[in-house]
Amino acid sequence: MSATIEDVARAAQVSVATVSRALRGLPNVAPSTRERVVAVAKELEYVADPTASRLAGGQRLVIGLVVPMLGQWYYAKLFSGVEAVATVAGYDVLPFTTSGPGGSQRFVQQLPFRKRVDGLILADAPFDDAQFTAVARTGVPMVSLGAFAPGVSGIAVDNVAAAELAVGHLTALGHTRIALIGGSPDDPFRFSVPVDRFHGYQEALRAAGLRFDPTLVVPGNFSADGGAEAMHRLLLAPTPPTAVFACSDEMAIGAIQVARDAGLRVPEDLSVIGIDDHDISAYVGLTTIHQDVIGQGERVAHLLLDRLRSDGEIDVLHERHPTRLVVRRTTAPPPVGDPPAGRRG
């Protein structure tokens, strides 16, 4: 196999303790000794076995990232942001997914992260209070993303405000029948996010003096497929909306396609606005609310690392990340008179 610390010690004619100290830059090593050890280590292509260091050092050097799923745009970006800063700090990042079979229930029951991570990032964690408490009871340091919890630091965009911004844009254009495509009530993930955006939606309607119509609220599952299906539902209504606020860009894109297939022009007959500013949103002309997902990932990782370094008590802080409206080509004033009753079997 490859060289162990003992091989290096022997070759450099020092003890393993000295090798350990020399290679890690600890004090109390004579410069000449250190040089020799470093040279030998290089010669032997020695690298320390992280498993052994971690056991001996009492640190796992791993941070867990709890997400509903990987593979979706938002979480992939998030992961890459987190990974970038964690790597620099010498930590690995280990993903835990809470959707899929068993879901968050399984996560909370098995607490699969115990003894595996030094800290946890809970991203859009779909936990109720009891579940959250169960996780917190393990004593593993954690930070949250996407929502705030008492006692744990976290960052999030103001989803209520973001939704208000989106819907406010539509009301300002003159729309009065505005639909919401969001998560489902029993959404297995992104728990607070769709709820907050729903509240922002209601708030914006109220601010514009519009009546809330529950038939205009449909679930979309945060995927393009879900958005498409939601749009189908909306077009079946006796008087379809003239504008749609989708709680993610993927859903918005799915919805737009269905509307166009049904003969509606976007934005002339139907305005659509999303949230996220997905990489390709600019290229489909989608009006949306921008947020910096990678930046959030980097920031939340730093938050956790700070927490880990100063293991003494640190202030819990709840940080809001900015969002902004990006107007492109899928929103416009509503059609004058009755909207064309475009529909589709």
Next chain:
Amino acid sequence: MSATIEDVARAAQVSVATVSRALRGLPNVAPSTRERVVAVAKELEYVADPTASRLAGGQRLVIGLVVPMLGQWYYAKLFSGVEAVATVAGYDVLPFTTSGPGGSQRFVQQLPFRKRVDGLILADAPFDDAQFTAVARTGVPMVSLGAFAPGVSGIAVDNVAAAELAVGHLTALGHTRIALIGGSPDDPFRFSVPVDRFHGYQEALRAAGLRFDPTLVVPGNFSADGGAEAMHRLLLAPTPPTAVFACSDEMAIGAIQVARDAGLRVPEDLSVIGIDDHDISAYVGLTTIHQDVIGQGERVAHLLLDRLRSDGEIDVLHERHPTRLVVRRTTAPPPVGDPPAGRRG
């Protein structure tokens, strides 16, 4: 802290050796003893520390996934596929990115995976022969994705054939000036993929009796931004192409937008075809070559796990994954007569 194996041993009045055996389902434990140990472990909420097991057991239970970057659609899907099967088998998956500062050079020099992983999945590894040898020399079992290397098992779609399929679709429609948006010659990642697709492109032109025009080949960097820029370049040509084959759907989408901004109708004036069948491609009507990325991730993970289990020699096998043409609404016969010289400052 939380319970150790010793706590369990004491509480169950057995030795730690017996606890270890009982909890892992090893033979030579009396049923009554096993029951008692299991009960005590549950009572104490004991879980084994993986760091310690790994050290003692001599296995890292980690597989490394070497990708150009996380956060891009293809690699995010891949990651989720790999992660799903690795998790079931008890392995963690640790990503290593080769683009970014230092790039693959750094990866090969530092061999950062040494002593950290039991095996490696090289996805679109941008290594030249020397680099590849350096990696192989570590003796870490590995499998490849996206390209084949002698002596290591791997899976890949037939990129040459996929490109031929795409370009063949365009030539069959009657196009004669077909551009290629691919990676750059000095592309820091996805080494063989753009090359193979380039060859397929050339092959399809030849099969159709068309002349290869190097001015119609532009780099696109595999992002929507890059695709947009590439399209700009193409539109500047004296006689722009009537069709574009983009080596990824993101690039295709970027290209389409630029073309439309320039006044070209897609597909009437310009046909565009991509590759991947990105989640949202269906919703922007993009004609493309479909491949099952998650499935590839699952498969390649299985391949590696099989290799790890049977540590004896196993046959190296090179497996092709299927692709298929999905015709949607961005390809059509070329315009009759001169194409409108749509252009843009």
Next chain:
DNA sequence: CTGCGGCCTGGAAGCGCTTGCAGGCCGCGC
């Protein structure tokens, strides 16, 4: 009744590293 083989169990030696502690050496000040 004695002997032998199997089944369980515990002791103890690691796995490869970190770190507390003690000891050796040297230089300086008195």
Next chain:
DNA sequence: GCGCGGCCTGCAAGCGCTTCCAGGCCGCAG
């Protein structure tokens, strides 16, 4: 010239598991 404090260094005890090996016990066959 002697003593004390610093600087280096090595010893050895872990970190929390796994696993080899030896030994005890019991049942069965001879």
